[in-house]
Amino acid sequence: MERGDRTARGFALVALAESGARVSREPGEKGLARLVESEREVEAYLRTTLLESKGQLRAWAALALGLHGHHLAQRGLALEEASRGAIARLLARERSVEGASALSVAAGLAGASGALVELAERAAKERDPSYSSLALGFLRDGAALARLRTEQREVDHDHLRLARVATARALLGDAELVPDLIAQLAAAGCDRAKIALCDTLGTLGDARAIDPLIAALEDGTASDRCRAWAAFALGRLAEARELPWITLYATRVNYLAAPPSLSSPFGGGLLELR
Numbered sequence: 360m361e362r363g364d365r366t367a368r369g370f371a372l373v374a375l376a377e378s379g380a381r382v383s384r385e386p387g388e389k390g391l392a393r394l395v396e397s398e399r400e401v402e403a404y405l406r407t408t409l410l411e412s413k414g415q416l417r418a419w420a421a422l423a424l425g426l427h428g429h430h431l432a433q434r435g436l437a438l439e440e441a442s443r444g445a446i447a448r449l450l451a452r453e454r455s456v457e458g459a460s461a462l463s464v465a466a467g468l469a470g471a472s473g474a475l476v477e478l479a480e481r482a483a484k485e486r487d488p489s490y491s492s493l494a495l496g497f498l499r500d501g502a503a504l505a506r507l508r509t510e511q512r513e514v515d516h517d518h519l520r521l522a523r524v525a526t527a528r529a530l531l532g533d534a535e536l537v538p539d540l541i542a543q544l545a546a547a548g549c550d551r552a553k554i555a556l557c558d559t560l561g562t563l564g565d566a567r568a569i570d571p572l573i574a575a576l577e578d579g580t581a582s583d584r585c586r587a588w589a590a591f592a593l594g595r596l597a598e599a600r601e602l603p604w605i606t607l608y609a610t611r612v613n614y615l616a617a618p619p620s621l622s623s624p625f626g627g628g629l630l631e632l633r
Contacts (some may be wrong), residue, residue, distance in 0.1 A: 369419030372408065375401055376423040382432035398436075402427060405456060406442045409449070418461035425465030438469050447474035460490040474577060475500060482506065489514065489523035493506040496527025501612030504531055507540065515543050525559050537565040543572055553581065554588045561592025 379401030405427060409420040424446065428438040433459035437443075445468055459481065466474040475498060482491035482503065492510060495503040507528050514520040528536045537560070540584040544556040557575060560568040575581065598604070606620065622628040 365415045365419070365584040368416060368510040369423075372405065372419050372423035375427060376405060376427035377430065380427050380434075385513075386617070398427075398431065399439075402438060402442055406445055410445055414455075415457070418458050421449070421458075421461045421465040423469075425468035428469035432470060443469050443471040444473055446471045447477065449476050450474050456487075459485075463490045463494040467494030470498065472498060474498075479503065487520060491525045492527045496530035499531060501531060504528070504533060506532070507533075509536070511539065513545070515547065515552045515556055516549060518551070518558065521555045521559055522562065525563065529563060537563060537567050541568060541571045544575065550582055550585050553585045557585070559586040561595035564596055569593070572596070 373414060379398055381568060381592050393607075401425070406422040408510060409417060409424055410418055419467070424438070428442065431437060443466075444468050446462060450459065450466055451474075453459045463474075463478060463481065465471075466478060474494070477502070478491045478494050479502070482488040482495060483492060484507070488510065492503065492507055496507075506523055509527065511521065511524045514524060525540065540556055540560050544553065544560070545588055547553045547556060553575065557572060560572060572589050576586050576593065578586065581589075618628075620628060
């Protein structure tokens with residue numbers, strides 16, 4: 360993994376992070392010991408790469424280390440303090456937008472509580488604080504809730520930022536999240552806001568969104584595109600599976616090398632189907 364283009368190395372780091380946190384199929388204490396040893400080797404390699412790299416590769420290494428920690432947490436384990444501390448220290452020194460965004464998400468995924476103060480400060484002053492906000496949600500920082508509610512009202516026209524802020528509020532268990540989104544949808548005056556709000560409501564999967572989405576679908580004054588997104592959101596709400604059907608094809612895809620039948624900047628690929 361020492362050579363090759365940076366994006367390919369980034370994908371490789373993420374693949375290593377995921378495979379290194381898998382549950383061992385070897386039974387007994389021997390299998391468990393081998394699993395723990397393998398996990399720590401992966402963690403040490405990702406941490407070293409994070410500390411010794413810079414630019415885009417450091418951003419990939421941060422995300423990979425955070426993802427590794429997230430997978431460990433799902434099994435009741437955690438990254439070593441050396442790893443969580445490294446993420447927090449690098450975030451405090453990072454000046455680039457790309458690097459700070461990656462390190463912020465990594466801090467949240469890894470449970471790096473030492474980054475809380477830095478994340479809160481960044482969220483208060485960044486032009487796009489949604490990555491810092493998402494991290495605060497992962498870290499269950501209830502003190503961020505009031506600012507997240509304000510931020511959500513300001514980004515309802517931005518699809519991806521709205522999704523990050525809403526996810527942060529959901530992680531914090533905010534009971535007012537869905538009513539706020541429904542009220543924003545009713546007051547939305549442009550297609551971009553309506554589409555973003557419909558999609559976010561569909562993703563959250565709360566039954567309270569059904570009637571407002573039906574109303575959006577039946578709105579004769581709305582554009583065909585807005586009504587289509589309302590229909591899509593209703594389909595997401597009604598889907599029995601926890602994750603949408605497209606997840607099977609979208610997970611771990613190399614989007615830079617995807618054939619047009621899978622994904623295309625001009626639309627028409629499987630991943631663009633709505």
